[in-house]
Amino acid sequence: MHWIDWTVLLLFLAYTIWDGTRQGREAHNIEGYLLAGRGMPWWAAGLSVMATQASAITFIGTTGLAYVEDMRFVQVYLAVPFAMVLICMFLVPYFHKVKAFTAYETLEERFGLKTRLTTSGLFLISRGLALGAVIAAPSYVLSLLLGLPLAGTILIIGLIATIYTMFGGVAAVIQTDVKQMAVMMFGLIFCFGLIIFNLPEEVSFGDAVYLAGSLDKLTALDLNFDLSEKYNVWSGVFAALFLMLSYFGTDQTQVQRYLTTPDVKQARKSLLMSAYAKVPMQFFILLLGVMLYVFFIFQPAPISFRATEPIAETEQQILQEQQIAAEYQQAYDLRQEAALALSSDRSPAAQQKFVEADQVMNDARNRDLALQAEIRQADVNDTNYIFPYFILQYVPIGLVGLIVAGIFAAAMSSIDSELNALTTVSIIDWYKRLKGDGKSEEHYLKSSRTVTFMWGMIATFSALVLGETRSIIELINQIGSYFYGSILGVFVLMLWVKKANGTGALAGLLSGMLAVFTFDRIFYNEALMDYTFILPWQGVSAGYDKAIEFLWLNPVGAVTVVLVGYLVSIAIPKDQ
Known part of the structure; x- marks a missing residue:
């Protein structure tokens, strides 16, 4: 600066x-x-x-x-x-x-x-x-x-x-x-x-x-x-x-x-x-x-917004990188021409040409990011560097x-x-x-x-x-989703479930946390149509993705707390 x-x-x-x-x-x-x-x-x-x-x-x-x-x-x-x-x-x-x-x-x-x-x-x-x-x-x-x-x-x-x-x-x-x-x-x-x-x-x-x-x-x-x-x-x-x-x-x-x-x-x-x-x-x-x-x-865009220097490259990787960079620049120029053409002629053909040029350019960009990740053995995602650049x-x-x-x-x-x-x-x-x-x-x-x-x-x-x-924004929401639903469930018990007591609320809170952990570790392979439970220290096999994304952990936690809290409160009255 x-x-x-x-x-x-x-x-x-x-x-x-x-x-x-x-x-x-x-x-x-x-x-x-x-x-x-x-x-x-x-x-x-x-x-x-x-x-x-x-x-x-x-x-x-x-x-x-x-x-x-x-x-x-x-x-x-x-x-x-x-x-x-x-x-x-x-x-x-x-x-x-x-x-x-x-x-x-x-x-x-x-x-x-x-x-x-x-x-x-x-x-x-x-x-x-x-x-x-x-x-x-x-x-x-x-x-x-x-x-x-x-x-x-x-x-x-x-x-x-x-x-x-x-x-x-x-x-x-x-x-x-x-x-x-x-x-x-x-x-x-x-x-x-x-x-x-x-x-x-x-x-x-x-x-x-x-x-x-x-x-x-x-x-x-x-x-x-x-x-x-x-x-x-x-x-x-x-x-x-x-x-x-x-x-x-x-x-x-x-x-x-x-x-x-x-x-x-x-x-x-x-x-x-x-x-x-x-x-x-x-x-x-x-x-x-x-x-x-x-x-x-319309302005020069780097293939990666995160400026990093390779720590080790083979001759093959150098050649591969140069080839990707050339493809990226060519696709970038074609996309710019297609964008200018589409601005003056909003025809379906011009739009299709622009979309295809953008796809080719982003394919080259993603291949370069994957190559750099392979060279460094680390994540080189540049999402958080675009606006600062x-x-x-x-x-x-x-x-x-x-x-x-x-x-x-x-x-x-x-x-x-x-x-x-x-x-x-x-x-x-x-x-x-x-x-x-x-x-x-x-x-x-x-x-x-x-x-x-x-x-x-x-x-x-x-x-x-x-x-x-x-992604910074997703990390914070993911951390919060592990806790927020269960904590909300306790307040729901306090305000609206008259029969709820301390034993039920505490049992519900712990059950809610356990339910969130369980649902968060369920993975699904679409090709095999297979669900599996994977612990955090176990590796996730290729083709498996989260079956339930993090936002849904909030209602899972809250509903579990309320149901368990209510049932335990009935089973174990306050005076016991």
Whole structure:
């Protein structure tokens, strides 16, 4: 990057630290530190909810996913409005009525301490695992963007987020999230405009949309019912409903945002902001990835967006690589000619020629990626590098630094929220509950800051040892789907199953986790029409794929918890 961009980035990071740490001056007790004295305006809490979920995962991963595939990922968010309405109707009034600090402390009165600790413990495990990935994934990309060592990038992101969260508490989290959200959205909107502005004069925005549609890049809805398909309308509306209900209704990272508001009305408004804005925002980000694909039809596109040097090649591999590169360039030129022709003549023949040229080019690209993976004996997928490559190559000096700052902001807006939520659950559900209320407010305030620092260091260390993933966005949802459905099931038992008791809830929770693990390990071979159960440490045979994709694990977990919890509660009444 240019020195001007470095200056912009460093000023942004310095401002983030200063702005975050100063927010904690008014926190004199743990309610002020963990819940901002329950005085946050609804719009700030709502923007924080959106920023927490957006993160670098959305900034980098979703655009790359749309570039490589299409827009079907938007189906995951179709359930968000329905989930928000249900949460506003039932959970928000309940949490505010009991003046809860965490979602899980409400479970103790109904189901006892064991259920509370088990559920909150699952949250700590799931979020602790995900947090390392949230730091590591963008760090891999940013380290290449900035030319910094990977460890250095991880430490910058992890330490800055830890410092201002530790000193500023939830007020720092929300206030910095609001500003970080503004930087993120500016970067995305600017890049979208830049892409459209740099299309050839003879290619209008309508032409660009038509070209993308010809390649099925605009496919957003899939009506086929298939449990083994990641994204379709059925998984988006039904399976993802369980994911979103649990994420926004029982995950402390989200619950804590609207617990900071003064009353039920403002809490509901903060959630409804996401209900109205989340799907359009996600659609826009996916459309940005699709327009990026069209942009690189007319601008030079590398065969791989991830610049890497081979560590070992045979003469045969070198020749093979040169041949693929030549085929790629020839196909790229033919595709560009076909795209220009299709823009002026939207005939079926011109469209077919364009589609075929695109297929030939992508075949060459995929063969090159496979060859590089064979040479390095490692995954060389470049999905998460496409948007950063565009930023470095085409965004003007000065704005590069601001948009890279947006990627940092995106990463930190998720990290700070999760650190604060992990701290709240650790202190309220574990330390304070098990040690008793005999300690002073000052003691718990100091303990909260210490625990925040501890979680920050654990997350940063785990990021240092994590490997890179194919898709950041999918990894987080896959981790969450192992836990979310079962945790949601416990809250369903608490609110709507009158006969449920602590023994049933705990048995249901454990059964739900076991059911999720079991269904996740079922594989299917379509050619052989054979189902098989494969343990994690066993190799997956060629031709076998997951029989049930990760979104469906959420209803599996929730339904199992409710059924087992109800049956065990009837079989073992509370007084026994």
